[in-house]
Amino acid sequence: MTRISDIFPVKGLIVSCQALEHEPLHGGDTMAKMARAAVQSGAIGIRTNGVPDIVAIKKEVNVPVIGLIKRDIPGSAIFITPTLDEVKAIVSAKAEIIALDVTNREERLESVKPLIEYAHLRGVLVMADISTFEEGLAAEKLGVDFIGTTLSGYTPYSTQQEGPDLVLIQELSKLVNIPVVAEGRIWTPEDAAKAKNAGASYVVVGSAITRPQLITSRYVKAVSNFND
Numbered sequence: 001m002t003r004i005s006d007i008f009p010v011k012g013l014i015v016s017c018q019a020l021e022h023e024p025l026h027g028g029d030t031m032a033k034m035a036r037a038a039v040q041s042g043a044i045g046i047r048t049n050g051v052p053d054i055v056a057i058k059k060e061v062n063v064p065v066i067g068l069i070k071r072d073i074p075g076s077a078i079f080i081t082p083t084l085d086e087v088k089a090i091v092s093a094k095a096e097i098i099a100l101d102v103t104n105r106e107e108r109l110e111s112v113k114p115l116i117e118y119a120h121l122r123g124v125l126v127m128a129d130i131s132t133f134e135e136g137l138a139a140e141k142l143g144v145d146f147i148g149t150t151l152s153g154y155t156p157y158s159t160q161q162e163g164p165d166l167v168l169i170q171e172l173s174k175l176v177n178i179p180v181v182a183e184g185r186i187w188t189p190e191d192a193a194k195a196k197n198a199g200a201s202y203v204v205v206g207s208a209i210t211r212p213q214l215i216t217s218r219y220v221k222a223v224s225n226f227n228d
């Protein structure tokens with residue numbers, strides 16, 4: 001059975017290269033270039049959304065890929081790899097790891113079991129995107145390979161804050177026996193160092209590196225009082 005330490009023998013930074021259809025950088029070519037830039041500078045892995053981007057990135061760089069598929073299902077709040085269809089597509093695209101929602105909503109902690117099993121039977125590891133400490137513990141019990149704090153702040157009952165959820169990273173890192181991935185709203189190298197020092201084995205940074213429109217708006221906001 002493959003383990004996370006086989007896939008990522010060293011700990012480090014994983015860069016999330018994602019641009020949805022409405023975003024300016026949407027497209028496999030652009031995301032592959034983003035991934036190349038990230039790997040050139042020392043990223044140990046890439047997280048990305050959708051089969052075309054997974055395939056383009058795997059052609060471009062030689063580091064493990066965490067694949068997910070964002071899909072909106074009417075009437076459901078679960079959008080990160082919601083069903084077995086997406087899991088199958090990610091396995092076919094040959095991502096080494098599948099990221100999926102493991103939150104305590106809509107009976108997900110039960111319905112996600114066959115998705116985890118499908119991936120594992122095909123030698124693909126599973127990253128659980130969770131939003132609270134309890135969900136992290138539940139994810140470990142479900143047999144996932146590592147846990148990301150990705151959805152903290154994105155479920156109505158989780159901590160809402162501007163920066164990374166360092167408390168969650170720290171509590172989970174102390175209590176679970178699988179690696180914890182710090183992910184979500186890590187905007188600065190200082191945030192990344194704090195996440196690492198809180199006990200995370202891996203740190204995922206997305207928007208702060210790969211979403212120029214969001215980066216720009218932070219700078220615009222910072223100088224918005226120029227003419228006062």
Ligand SMILES: CC(=O)N[C@H](C=O)[C@@H](O)[C@H](O)[C@H](O)COP(=O)(O)O
Nearest residue numbers: 016150154184185186205206207208
């Ligand atoms: C909540 C959600 O949909 N998160 C997504 C999960 O894949 C991505 O849109 C984020 O960019 C990713 O988690 C990295 O986080 P940040 O971009 O904050 O560094």
